[in-house]
Amino acid sequence: MSTTSPIVIDVISDVMCPWCFIGKRRLEKALMMLPDSSVKVQWHPYQLDATLPKDGKDRKQYLEDKFGGPERAKEIYTHVRNTGAAENIDFQFEAIKKAPNTINSHRLIRWARSEDMQDAMVEELFKLYFIEGADLTDKKVLVDAAERAGINSKLVSDLLDTDQDVQEVEADVFRAHEIGVTGVPFFIIDGRFAVAGAETPETLAAAIRHAEETKTGE
Template sequence: MSTNAPIVIDVISDVMCPWCFIGKRRLEKALMMLPESTVKVQWHPYQLDATLPKEGKDRKKYLEDKFGGPERAEQAYSHVRDAGAAEDIDFQFEAIKKSPNTIDSHRLIRWARSEGMQDAMVEELFKLYFTEGADLTDKQVLVDAAERAGLNSKLVSDLLDTDQDVKEVEADVFRAHEIGVTGVPFFVIDGRFAVAGAENPETLAAAIRHAEETKTGE
């Protein structure tokens, strides 16, 4: 195993994707299985529905359009609830009133990277949306979330009023499609190995271990 640079795990994800929240928990468990490993996790944007307007869409209408109604949505989400419960995630889908366009959330995550606070930012957004039903298109909700994650809330507030990094986020999403990502979460380990979906911790840990064992010296 190389003792040089850390193994980089690039996670392509969307904050309105429940399986991405589950995948985050499973990745955390995988890393706990590898206490001797040096790993760097980086989060990258994806949009499950880039057609959503900037102000979002009424959740009932969104479910009607996507699933044919809330009853069918609940059927689709029952497996997600069970998987979430196994990871100590208490999904509160009924509390969500608006399906958001997540471009601004992804901008926050991008800005958090330079501060070394990406994990905290991603965690905050997942919890807000899935356990509190927060409106991720509400500027104040995002500013408060950024502050709790450790970012400069005044700077974030000012930047959200601009188009700063909108095109960069959109370009990142496009690149994800270019490399063949059609669903999230999607894990790229050491730039060489891909794991699609919220795989169990053992599978993720094995992939990371394999990346370490096959990493060439630098």
């Protein structure tokens, strides 16, 4: 492409959202369709339920409260599981015991940006929650995840004991609502085009290509 700076893709997402995991896989496929494109992906926070206690909530109770009963929840998650399987995601919903408040997960993702390790951090959190059923409110789980993602785990451990960046994450979530985001994943491409939901790789690739073709010279 002729421009010197990459196309920035801002992904608004929550780590407890299975469609966001699916959306990540589809974005990866879209980028594989555009081998000559220069793209930078940035992850931003959203909370599907900011009212969850800091220590989370029993997932069975959470799903019953949210969907009105286990049968409706099972019906919805069967569709998600089948869609995930098509993206090589082996969702293990039965392994998840707790619906987490994701504020601390989003702090980790925020800190990973400074080390250009956001993708690795997001991937680790998705896998922990949806495949291993890990408790994302557990400090040790988060610190170990940061270490596996290549981030300074000692620093993460120290910061998690403080309120560092809690307000900043909450402000980012508020801004997402302000611009009209009501569901995730939500992709903002080059600050100009929006793609709502876990759209197909072809749709995402077309949107990125259009952003490239209409990008003004710098």
